Amino acid sequence: MNRALASRLLVGVLALEIVVPAVSLATTSTPRHYAWSMFVESSTDYRYVGETTDGTHVDLDPGEVGRPWSGIHYGPQTPERLCARHPELTSVTRFYDTDLESVQPCG
Known part of the structure; x- marks a missing residue:
């Protein structure tokens, strides 16, 4: 795999890791904002x-x-x-x- 293709794949993966949770965060109601903090301990009661x-x-x-x-x-x-x-x-x-x-x- 050449360097240009590897760079494009890396940028694509990073973009997906940002875009998918951001869309989920913007289109869901509270407390469904788990897209950002799914594995984080929460103090929410x-x-x-x-x-x-x-x-x-x-x-x-x-x-x-x-x-x-x-x-x-x-x-x-x-x-x-x-x-x-x-x-x-x-x-x-x-x-x-x-x-x-x-x-x-x-x-």
Whole structure:
């Protein structure tokens, strides 16, 4: 492989390593910015609160659904599994630190 081709391949790989996470970062909502810090420990606090049919709010422990879902806080899988584990719930709300992140209806 000649030097010019090797240089172009290196520049192409580096460009992909910058462009793909940047596009993902720009087109996804919080906390899905994992594209930049997927393997970095985060101090973000995720909380799950369930609502029952009578309007009562119940704190939920994501550890109930087991690994890996108890540690993955993007996508609908953790709230769906909490809904399945607690049939009395009408919805599960996920909080990102103190901000409301999403509400997953159960049923």
